[in-house]
Amino acid sequence: MRKSSVWFVCLAVIGLGVFGMLPDVWASGGDLHHQAEEIGKHLGGLWVVPFACMLLSIAIMPLAMPHFWHHHYGKVAAFWGLAYLIPFAISHGFDLALYQVAHTMFLEYFSFLILLFSLFTIAGGVCLRGSLVGKPQVNTAILLIGTLLASWMGTTGAAMLLIRPLMRAISHRKYKIHTIVFFIFLVANVGGSLTPLGDPPLFLGFLKGVSFFWTTVHLFMPFAVVSGILLAIYFVIDTVLFNKEGRPESPDAGKDGKLRLEGSHNLLLLAGVVGGVLMSGMWKPEGGFSIYHVHVELQNVVRDILLLVLAAISLKTTSTEIRRRNEFEWEPIREVAKLFLGIFISMIPAIAILRAGEEGALRSLIALVSTNGVPNNAMYFWLTGALSSFLDNAPTYLVFFNTAGGDANALMNQVPTLMAISAGAVFMGANTYIGNAPNFMVRSIAESGGIKMPSFFGYMAWSVGILIPCFILTTLLFF
Numbered sequence: 001m002r003k004s005s006v007w008f009v010c011l012a013v014i015g016l017g018v019f020g021m022l023p024d025v026w027a028s029g030g031d032l033h034h035q036a037e038e039i040g041k042h043l044g045g046l047w048v049v050p051f052a053c054m055l056l057s058i059a060i061m062p063l064a065m066p067h068f069w070h071h072h073y074g075k076v077a078a079f080w081g082l083a084y085l086i087p088f089a090i091s092h093g094f095d096l097a098l099y100q101v102a103h104t105m106f107l108e109y110f111s112f113l114i115l116l117f118s119l120f121t122i123a124g125g126v127c128l129r130g131s132l133v134g135k136p137q138v139n140t141a142i143l144l145i146g147t148l149l150a151s152w153m154g155t156t157g158a159a160m161l162l163i164r165p166l167m168r169a170i171s172h173r174k175y176k177i178h179t180i181v182f183f184i185f186l187v188a189n190v191g192g193s194l195t196p197l198g199d200p201p202l203f204l205g206f207l208k209g210v211s212f213f214w215t216t217v218h219l220f221m222p223f224a225v226v227s228g229i230l231l232a233i234y235f236v237i238d239t240v241l242f243n244k245e246g247r248p249e250s251p252d253a254g255k256d257g258k259l260r261l262e263g264s265h266n267l268l269l270l271a272g273v274v275g276g277v278l279m280s281g282m283w284k285p286e287g288g289f290s291i292y293h294v295h296v297e298l299q300n301v302v303r304d305i306l307l308l309v310l311a312a313i314s315l316k317t318t319s320t321e322i323r324r325r326n327e328f329e330w331e332p333i334r335e336v337a338k339l340f341l342g343i344f345i346s347m348i349p350a351i352a353i354l355r356a357g358e359e360g361a362l363r364s365l366i367a368l369v370s371t372n373g374v375p376n377n378a379m380y381f382w383l384t385g386a387l388s389s390f391l392d393n394a395p396t397y398l399v400f401f402n403t404a405g406g407d408a409n410a411l412m413n414q415v416p417t418l419m420a421i422s423a424g425a426v427f428m429g430a431n432t433y434i435g436n437a438p439n440f441m442v443r444s445i446a447e448s449g450g451i452k453m454p455s456f457f458g459y460m461a462w463s464v465g466i467l468i469p470c471f472i473l474t475t476l477l478f479f
Contacts, residue, residue, distance in 0.1 A: 077342025385428025
């Protein structure tokens with residue numbers, strides 16, 4: 001993303017917000033919100049085909065048609081988004097289709113992209129220099145630190161902060177892919193399970209009334225078991241591969257002095273991002289504006305503007321030399337912006353069907369989470385997790401939270417059920433590249449740094465082989 005593109009995105013978002021404060025120029029007849037809430041009850045499985053094709057395009061085209069994909073992935077994403085949107089507009093009306101797009105863009109996509117953009121930009125201005133060599137002990141320590149940080153600065157923040165130092169540490173290594181894969185497992189997913197700051201599903205639970213430290217207390221043991229196993233497996237794999245490589249020494253070892261941070265003022269900006277996100281959940285002012293019947297709350301507008309300002313400060317105050325040493329470039333955020341726009345649009349019917357619960361096309365799945373009114377906690381864990389692996393894990397969490405009763409006080413006393421929903425949404429986001437926001441970003445940064453990452457299905461081979469046994473053990477121990 002060129003600087004001109006960055007400022008265009010910033011101005012476009014602010015401009016849309018200002019425009020939305022004008023009188024109800026976007027107003028349309030009919031209760032579109034109610035229609036959108038009910039539409040999932042009437043959609044069949046065929047409406048999910050464009051989303052499935054979007055995922056298959058991400059999985060297959062980079063391997064089958066790499067040159068075409070590299071130059072046209074944005075057009076492919078737009079095609080599958082329109083493949084859902086145009087037939088829906090024809091069959092259900094232009095007004096409802098436009099409302100769905102406005103709802104997705106202003107309540108989900110813009111906030112998602114602004115958060116990623118701000119964290120990507122600010123973390124890209126922090127450079128850890130010095131003799132950080134990629135031995136198994138060092139790499140495992142970085143993964144451990146990132147896993148612990150993720151619950152307090154978010155999986156995205158921790159991932160953006162540490163992925164580049166880790167890549168520099170292993171730059172002289174022959175085998176690198178496993179390190180990035182375990183980084184996604186741990187830092188971008190499992191590590192975010194201890195507080196509402198760690199991952200969006202838990203933040204939504206916090207907004208619904210779940211105590212801030214509830215997950216810290218009740219998910220600590222599942223977190224410790226899964227992360228401990230993954231760190232141990234990683235250390236064994238990395239040690240074997242390190243020995244196979246001949247225990248290589250970094251050619252830069254000792255040449256760059258002691259470990260030190262450059263651009264450390266960006267850490268304060270990262271804290272500002274975390275504070276802005278927390279503020280938007282706790283501050284409930286009156287006001288806001290509506291765009292085509294979609295109400296945008298004032299605190300969310302303030303948060304997004306704050307995040308853009310913090311990113312702009314980082315760009316202005318961080319030297320280009322620091323970003324050059326970080327091998328910072330805009331292609332990863334550009335790729336995420338284009339692909340996830342297609343994903344968010346084509347995913348609309350899947351989320352609508354899921355929200356319809358027992359009245360939707362997935363009623364047979366929803367029915368599996370209880371037997372004669374008794375919660376089946378293992379199914380809550382696996383169904384929340386399986387759907388979170390491919391759909392947005394935040395609304396998936398809410399669906400099963402509400403299926404379990406939706407009363408935060410009652411669910412906090414019904415410990416295994418809320419544990420299962422929370423752990424499923426956070427842990428199993430690691431199953432695919434699109435399961436959680438930072439997964440795809442880490443992959444893009446790694447590939448821009450010359451590390452050839454596994455394909456969509458190749459990554460799932462890692463997750464099925466390593467994560468699924470961990471999740472089976474988690475089920476036996478806790479659910």
